[in-house]
Amino acid sequence: MAFSIRLTEEEKRLADSYAKIHSMSLGEAFKRALFEKIEDEYDVTVADEAYQEYVADGKKSRPIEELWKECEI
Numbered sequence: 001m002a003f004s005i006r007l008t009e010e011e012k013r014l015a016d017s018y019a020k021i022h023s024m025s026l027g028e029a030f031k032r033a034l035f036e037k038i039e040d041e042y043d044v045t046v047a048d049e050a051y052q053e054y055v056a057d058g059k060k061s062r063p064i065e066e067l068w069k070e071c072e073i
Helices: 009-021 026-054 066-068
Strands: none
Touching: 009 026
16 A cells, blocks of 8 residues: 655654664654654554553552562562
8 A cells, every 4th residue: 555645844854864863764664663653653552451451450550669568579
């Protein structure tokens, strides 16, 4: 699949510079950036859902010092 985007001259210079610094094509730079953003947002969503489940189950966290004391660390 191919697509096109419109960039200002400043945005194009920045994107070209980023791609050059990382020794990749402009297309690869955009592809990597897109998928990194998707992965980051997915990770945040999964973590938020897990935390909501944790709270809904009535679980609570406690200071790490308490665990260390129990383990005699």
